[in-house]
Amino acid sequence: MPGVLEIRDLHKKFDTHHVINGFSLDVVEGTLSCLVGPNGAGKTTLMDLISGRLKPTSGSVNFRGFELTGMSENQIAKCGVGRKFQVPAVFKDLSVEENLEVAYSHVTNPIRNMFRFSDAGMKRRLDEVCLLVGLQDRLHTEAGLLSHGETQWLEIGMVLMQEPQLLLLDEPIAGMTEVEVEKTARLLREIRKSATLIVxxxxxxxxxxxxxxxxxxxxxSLLAQGRIDEIEADPKVRDVYLGTEEEIA
Ligand SMILES: Nc1ncnc2c1ncn2[C@@H]1O[C@H](COP(=O)(O)OP(=O)(O)OP(=O)(O)O)[C@@H](O)[C@H]1O
Structure with a gap:
């Protein structure tokens, strides 16, 4: 099946340090892919290269027919690629609703910010996103007063305001309680119904x-790709990442 995201022979060097080394990947539309690997494998750098935060040394990142490597971060966002970082970047003094409004205006058009209260499209999206991330009862709460989990969901909501077709998430459950992790799993499966995800x-x-x-x-480089059971049974993955059976369990 053709990929919605096609990465070909991607390289990134920091001086002499070859961090991304001939990486190629096809991501199928509507799938949720998890990107795993040992510390320093290059996962965050790869996300930075897809979202335009970094420019590759060479190679191609093609999303829905658009070559992203020559584009700015903002242009890439407008193509439908949304990114959420591990550390939340919400505006703590603004309410949940205001944070979502700012996120919507930011990508569509900064000037829209001035007219945001009369924007029916934004209101519709805000209602959808609040419901999806489960913050409909916290709309008027200052973001700084949210729990850690709620802050993460707000930030996912802020990216969703831009209606991304591809959503990149960096360690979304770091620091979450078990209940929050369960909720985040449900949220990501729900988002997957309308977008492709790389986590x-x-x-x-x-x-x-x-x-x-x-x-x-x-x-x-790409070491392996497949279903979780295939990956967990793959000797080369166990060798470099998963370790022994006891460690996997
Ligand atoms: N701006 C930079 N300059 C120099 N080296 C860098 C830079 N950014 C990342 N690196 C190096 O690139 C390598 C890959 O880093 P990266 O953060 O992408 O790995 P990772 O797989 O995300 O690791 P982790 O799981 O620990 O987050 C590391 O050795 C890191 O030190």
Whole structure:
């Protein structure tokens, strides 16, 4: 099946340090892929290259026919690629609703910010997103007063305001309670109904819960890709990442 995202022979060097080393990948539309691999494998750098935060040394990142490598971060966002970082970047003094409004205006058009209260499209999206991330009862709460989990969901909501077709998430459950993790798993499966997701994740229990496809990186290259059971049984993945059976369990 053709990929909605096609990465070909991607390289990124920081001086002499070859961090992404001939990485190629096809991501199928409507799937939730988990990107795993040892510390320093290049996962975050890869997300930075897809979202335009970094420029590759060479290679191609094609999303829905658009070559992203020559585009700015903002242009890439407008093409439908949304990114959520591990550390939330919400505006703590603004309410949940205001944060979502700002996120909507930011990508559509900054000038829209001035007219946001009369924007019916934004209101519709705000209602949809609040319901999806479960913050409909916290609309008027200052973001700084939210729990850790709620803050993460707000930030996911802020990215969703831009209606991304591809959503990149960096370790979304870091620091969450068990209940929050369950809720986040449900949320990501729900988002998957209308978008493709790539989630960088270390927690293999969570990966088992959510992933359609698992992509394993090692030293800047693709080591393996497949269903979770295939990945967990793959000797080369066990060698460099998962370790022994006891460690997997
Ligand atoms: N701006 C930079 N300059 C130099 N080296 C960098 C830079 N950014 C990342 N690196 C190096 O690139 C390598 C890959 O880092 P990256 O953060 O992408 O790995 P990762 O797989 O996300 O690791 P982790 O799971 O620990 O977050 C590391 O050795 C890191 O030190």
């Amino acid at each position: 960088v994740e270390h927690d293999m229990g969570f990966v088992r819960q959510i992933a359609d496809v698992v992509t394993v990186m090692h030293m800047g």
